[in-house]
Amino acid sequence: MSYTKRKGKKGLTYGYRIADNKGNVITSKSGFLTKKLAKEVGESRKNKLEKVNTIREDFTLYELWKRWYELSIKPSSITDTTKKKYRYRGHTIKKIFGNQKANTLKYSKYQKLMNDYSVNVTYNYISRINSDIRNAIQLALRDKIQIDDFTIGYKINAGKKSKKESEKHIESISDYERILTYLENILDYDISIIPYLLYTLLKTGLRLREAVALKWEDINLDKGYIYTYRGYSLEVRDYTEPKTPWSVRYVPLDSKLINVLNSLKTRQETLNMAYISENIVFFDQRHGILSNHSINKHLKTYLTQLDINPKITATGTRHTYISVLLAKKYDIKTVAKIVGHKNTIQIRETYGHLLKEEYDSEWDAIKGTLAEF
Incomplete structure (x- = not known):
């Protein structure tokens, strides 16, 4: 810690500066009438900073x-x-x-x-x-603290099983088509925004927080794309930074989804919803921005009515979207870019499963190939 001395209108005043090990000033204060006072306050401040930044032996x-x-x-x-x-x-x-x-x-x-x-x-x-x-x-x-790493050798004995990869996505293209058709038939903004949201998630692979954050200015219906650059936390009810730098991206829209979004926008304009929704796309008339629980509850109800298993969550719509694109033989690098991944590693590790139709097709192809020998 160093001390300063300055002569001004109030006469001679003193101050202190506290720096880190590299000489960068952490904090400083001036205007003390005596050097003794500046030293006392500076030492107190230094002790507090050291207490905050130091790891003690007796820590819990x-x-x-x-x-x-x-x-x-x-x-x-x-x-x-x-x-x-x-x-x-x-x-x-x-x-x-x-x-x-x-x-x-x-x-x-x-x-x-x-x-x-x-x-x-x-x-x-x-x-x-x-x-x-x-x-x-x-x-x-x-920091040279005397402590044993008691995590070495720890064996995880969890009571609840994590979901298998096959439980995180809709398992067949036919079921994917069925849920899309079902949602198309119940689209009615006067009843709920949820079918529109789920339909869009299944058609774009957006993360739920990315879709909820969308405003109409983020969607170009003429050119057919969405620009996503942030999220919206349903827990803290506020906008958040994108998950990664690669999450900022353009996502293609197909003609059916464009028509759905166009009809939604038209209905919201008729109701003058922008006045209260601040132009948020998936804003419900009665409830505003819905909760994660409500969205997943509705999705489970729809899947149950269609007898589609597994009962995925909103997160599973993204898994399903990626699975469908891979099953349709789209280049994995293109898929990774569309869904906002840095590279194809996570795609291969997380979404490397096969949809039922793809598995059956490969199964028959293998039998046919082996029969040639």
Whole structure:
């Protein structure tokens, strides 16, 4: 910490500057009448900053996680929605471990506490909890804190099973066509906006938060495309940054979807909805922007009426869209760009399943080929 001295209208005044290890000024203040006062205030401020930025030996596991979050996650460029998920997991860590000191926690107790909590959660969720804790421990170790990495060897025993890939998308093109036809037949803005939203999701592969964020100026019905550049969090009820830089993109619209959106726009204009909707496309007359629960509840009802399994969520419409394009033999690089992925890796790993018709076709082709030998 350094001190400054300045002569002005009030006479001689003093100040302090606090810098990091690289010499960058973190904070400063001037205008003190004596150097002693500037030093006292500066030292107090420095102690507070050191307390905030230092990892202590006696931290609880939750406090250690919180410090990791503040240093590694909070300043990062990931979306506010993703940061909220980290904070939610932080609350879970506090719930599981309470005031347990991180440096006295042993593997066996860690395994037991995690087992007890895991009974009613999925494998994926408890795996993320464990990963966050491991990252927090690594931060402490880099600061030379004496602590055991009790996550090493931890075995995940989740009570709930995560959905299989086959349960995340509609399994056949015929079922995909049936749900689209069903939605076309119940489109009525005076009743609900949900069929319009679901139809658009199935026809574009947009993330739900991307579709909900759309305004009419983002859609070019003449040239047939959507421009998506942000999201809308149904949890915090506000616009969010795009999930990744590659999420900002143009998405093609087919002629049927253009007609559907045109009719929706016309009806909203007739009702003068822009006055209250701020030109939001999927704005319900009675309820405004709907909840994630309401959207998924309606989708489950529609699928049940059609006897279509599995009962996917709104997220599953995106999985279905990608699966259909791949089944129709579209280039995987083109598909990746349309849905906003950086490359084809996630497409191959997440959506590399086959739709039923494609599997049956390949099955018969293999038998035919082998019969030639």
